[in-house]
Amino acid sequence: xxxxxxxxxxxxxxxxxxxxxxxxxxxxxxxxxxxxxxxxxxxxxxxxxxxxxxxxxxxxxxxxxxxxxxxxxxxxxxxxxxxxxxxxxxxxxxxxxxxxxxxxxxxxxxxxxxxxxxxxxxxxxxxxxxxxxxxxxxxxxxxxxxxxxxxxxxxxxxxxxxxxxxxxx
Amino acid sequence: xxxxxxxxxxxxxxxxxxxxxxxxxxxxxxxxxxxxxxxxxxxxxxxxxxxxxxxxxxxxxxxxxxxxxxxxxxxxxxxxxxxxxxxxxxxxxxxxxxxxxxxxxxxxxxxxxxxxxxxxxxxxxxxxxxxxxxxxxxxxxxxxxxxxxxxxxxxxxxxxxxxxxxxxxxxxxxxxxxxxxxxxxxxxxxxxxxxxxxxxxxxxxxxxxxxxxxxxxxxxxxxxxxxxxxxxxxxxxxxxxxxxxxxxxxxxxxxxxxxxxxxxxxxxxxxxxxxxxxxxxxxxxxxxxxxxxxxxxxxxxxxxxxxxxxxxxxxxxxxxxxxxxxxxxxxxxxxxxxxxxxxxxxxxxxxxxxxxxxxxxxxxxxxxxxxxxxxxxxxxxxxxxxxxxxxxxxxxxxxxxxxxxxxxxxxxxxxxxxxxxxxxxxxxxxxxxxxxxxxxxxxxxxxxxxxxxxxxxxxxxxxxxxxxxxxxxxxxxxxxxxxxxxxxxxxxxxxxxxxxxxxxxxxxxxxxxxxxxxxxxxxxxxxxxxxxxxxxxxxxxxxxxxxxxxxxxxxxxxxxxxxxxxxxxxxxxxxxxxxxxxxxxxxxxxxxxxxxx
Numbered sequence: 001x002x003x004x005x006x007x008x009x010x011x012x013x014x015x016x017x018x019x020x021x022x023x024x025x026x027x028x029x030x031x032x033x034x035x036x037x038x039x040x041x042x043x044x045x046x047x048x049x050x051x052x053x054x055x056x057x058x059x060x061x062x063x064x065x066x067x068x069x070x071x072x073x074x075x076x077x078x079x080x081x082x083x084x085x086x087x088x089x090x091x092x093x094x095x096x097x098x099x100x101x102x103x104x105x106x107x108x109x110x111x112x113x114x115x116x117x118x119x120x121x122x123x124x125x126x127x128x129x130x131x132x133x134x135x136x137x138x139x140x141x142x143x144x145x146x147x148x149x150x151x152x153x154x155x156x157x158x159x160x161x162x163x164x165x166x167x168x169x
Numbered sequence: 170x171x172x173x174x175x176x177x178x179x180x181x182x183x184x185x186x187x188x189x190x191x192x193x194x195x196x197x198x199x200x201x202x203x204x205x206x207x208x209x210x211x212x213x214x215x216x217x218x219x220x221x222x223x224x225x226x227x228x229x230x231x232x233x234x235x236x237x238x239x240x241x242x243x244x245x246x247x248x249x250x251x252x253x254x255x256x257x258x259x260x261x262x263x264x265x266x267x268x269x270x271x272x273x274x275x276x277x278x279x280x281x282x283x284x285x286x287x288x289x290x291x292x293x294x295x296x297x298x299x300x301x302x303x304x305x306x307x308x309x310x311x312x313x314x315x316x317x318x319x320x321x322x323x324x325x326x327x328x329x330x331x332x333x334x335x336x337x338x339x340x341x342x343x344x345x346x347x348x349x350x351x352x353x354x355x356x357x358x359x360x361x362x363x364x365x366x367x368x369x370x371x372x373x374x375x376x377x378x379x380x381x382x383x384x385x386x387x388x389x390x391x392x393x394x395x396x397x398x399x400x401x402x403x404x405x406x407x408x409x410x411x412x413x414x415x416x417x418x419x420x421x422x423x424x425x426x427x428x429x430x431x432x433x434x435x436x437x438x439x440x441x442x443x444x445x446x447x448x449x450x451x452x453x454x455x456x457x458x459x460x461x462x463x464x465x466x467x468x469x470x471x472x473x474x475x476x477x478x479x480x481x482x483x484x485x486x487x488x489x490x491x492x493x494x495x496x497x498x499x500x501x502x503x504x505x506x507x508x509x510x511x512x513x514x515x516x517x518x519x520x521x522x523x524x525x526x527x528x529x530x531x532x533x534x535x536x537x538x539x540x541x542x543x544x545x546x547x548x549x550x551x552x553x554x555x556x557x558x559x560x561x562x563x564x565x566x567x568x569x570x571x572x573x574x575x576x577x578x579x580x581x582x583x584x585x586x587x588x589x590x591x592x593x594x595x596x597x598x599x600x601x602x603x604x605x606x607x608x609x610x611x612x613x614x615x616x617x618x619x620x621x622x623x624x625x626x627x628x629x630x631x632x633x634x635x636x637x638x639x640x641x642x643x644x645x646x647x648x649x650x651x652x653x654x655x656x657x658x659x660x661x662x663x664x665x666x667x668x669x670x671x672x673x674x675x676x677x678x679x680x681x682x683x684x685x686x687x688x689x690x691x692x693x694x695x696x697x698x699x700x701x702x703x704x705x706x707x708x709x710x711x712x713x714x715x716x717x718x719x720x721x722x723x724x725x726x727x728x729x730x731x732x733x734x735x736x737x738x739x740x741x742x743x744x745x746x747x748x749x750x751x752x753x754x755x756x757x758x759x760x761x762x763x764x765x766x
Binding site for chain 1: 296300301304308310325329330352357359362406414483484485487488489492655
């Protein structure tokens with residue numbers, strides 16, 4: 001049997017952009033008891049004929065190999081790529097609403113500057129920050145905002161791509 | 170198939186375009202049941218003579234019939250049902266076909282496109298409901314997609330690991346004109362199953378097999394799905410190597426059961442010799458089987474000392490539950506062809522001495538005769554179910570015989586005591602374990618093979634689950650023989666309750682059974698009954714000689730259990746043998762084992 005060490009995997013799936021394709025992928029995960037830690041999907045071809053789904057999941061090596069094989073046999077799937085097997089970049093974007101006044105407000109703005117978050121909306125009692133980065137950077141920023149009046153968060157989920165000139169196709 | 174249509178001809182209705190596409194795909198028979206949403210298709214069927222429609226009595230039976238048809242012919246089975254309840258009734262059959270990799274195309278009616286999502290009469294979200302119940306499914310929303318989708322559905326159903334494909338057809342799509350085009354030979358955009366094995370993996374496999382001292386070949390339904398050629402190649406390979414071979418429930422018939430190299434079925438109710446050979450072997454060659462939990466028993470004690478080679482057409486079946494040393498992805502026939510060529514080309518000598526020693530060990534296990542039972546032959550004695558199957562087997566030898574089963578004890582006895590020498594003659598619900606499968610499946614087999622002897626070996630509980638199909642058998646004069654091992658219990662449930670739940674027979678007694686002889690007569694069939702052992706051969710002979718549908722009600726020992734048995738959670742070398750053997754009958758099942766099914 002394989003070892004029971006869990007690992008995280010970032011998997012990119014290139015699919016036919018057709019009705020129900022996302023439901024197939026999600027149904028596969030729920031039906032077989034795999035984890036979805038993060039999922040994004042959007043069309044990526046100029047003619048919108050293909051979509052790219054990025055899934056962050058975790059499991060033993062055997063389970064992750066199984067997830068890739070199960071994804072690969074779905075009829076509308078063109079390609080399954082395990083980005084975590086090589087150097088890759090992963091980013092997500094968050095819109096973060098912080099409500100407060102006085103010293104907290106000042107501190108939130110200073111920290112936002114340190115994290116290179118942009119202020120995209122402001123009122124006398126609130127800011128909305130836009131922050132892009134790896135998941136752990138976003139998590140760290142949110143942890144800092146929590147005592148400073150963090151009111152609402154909207155995150156896009158992860159977009160990921162392999163480094164270098166190789167492509168998914 | 171990329172929508173690049175060379176010539177396209179506008180058909181008067183979608184229903185006509187659909188039928189033309191079905192004909193182009195070689196469909197000769199459709200099993201179905203009409204309803205509002207599919208009336209345009211039924212109207213088109215009425216106006217032609219090439220495709221025959223078999224009217225079933227319940228949509229679940231339509232799918233099982235198509236499975237029997239597909240499994241016994243190697244063709245794709247075709248099903249037609251209406252929207253809503255028609256589609257939901259078909260779901261059990263679809264999952265059954267999915268689990269056992271049976272190629273089916275199921276056409277479902279749907280409310281018109283403008284009503285979808287409005288909770289219209291007989292509307293159900295069929296593609297949503299069947300997404301996990303099919304290999305793939307489609308909802309046709311544009312007339313110009315209809316014919317392409319039908320052609321594609323057949324391609325997906327029959328290639329790679331076969332399976333059920335569903336096409337949901339809104340009524341307006343069936344009524345409106347639709348363009349027709351012939352099937353394209355172009356590759357599918359995204360779906361490209363691999364069939365040819367990697368030569369490097371074949372070389373690795375041969376290196377292991379040539380050096381093996383205690384080899385075992387373990388085969389499954391994948392050999393059957395790869396066609397009769399794969400069975401021939403399997404026989405050639407096994408004879409060439411001198412290896413022992415065992416088979417899963419789904420693979421029976423791929424290798425001749427009467428051959429001495431065949432050790433019988435393996436797994437929970439497999440023979441002693443096959444399970445111990447699996448446990449003690451040093452190199453295992455799995456061809457087209459999937460390490461099902463009924464085969465492996467306790468996973469961490471499964472064949473602990475062996476190097477494992479696994480060949481399967483489905484990459485997701487490899488390393489799913491059992492980690493293997495050599496993974497070969499490919500069609501079973503292609504893999505066997507490559508293995509035979511590589512075995513012959515390889516200059517390394519096989520260790521014949523070690524193999525002979527291995528066979529000595531296997532023969533010792535075999536001498537236990539784990540399928541032994543005692544039939545009292547005195548007149549008036551009660552019939553042992555195993556004996557009933559053996560006598561049926563003897564009486565049908567030399568005839569073109571197809572066997573289907575329901576699910577339970579009778580299914581296991583059929584697998585143990587009926588010897589299948591050819592593929593495609595054994596139809597059973599292996600993966601899903603669907604009671605009610607056998608009668609409609611036999612119907613489908615008989616439609617495909619009108620002159621053959623088709624026997625549904627069943628139990629009195631299972632057969633009632635689709636008993637309404639007696640009406641279909643009568644309507645089409647299908648001379649199916651229903652051979653009921655009647656022990657008045659859901660036998661397998663009763664067996665588990667006896668062994669694992671302190672003989673508390675909770676809801677497993679078949680209370681208020683019908684009189685099966687009268688039931689047969691009421692459906693224009695012949696009813697026969699064997700009460701005691703001296704009735705048995707006469708009833709079997711009369712059943713076979715009768716050129717009509719027959720129910721043979723065989724009253725068998727109520728308390729008989731299926732042995733050998735590997736209790737849930739136990740390893741292969743801790744089998745229970747029957748009461749004929751010294752250690753018989755005591756299941757030491759752990760709490761973890763109790764939780765398993």
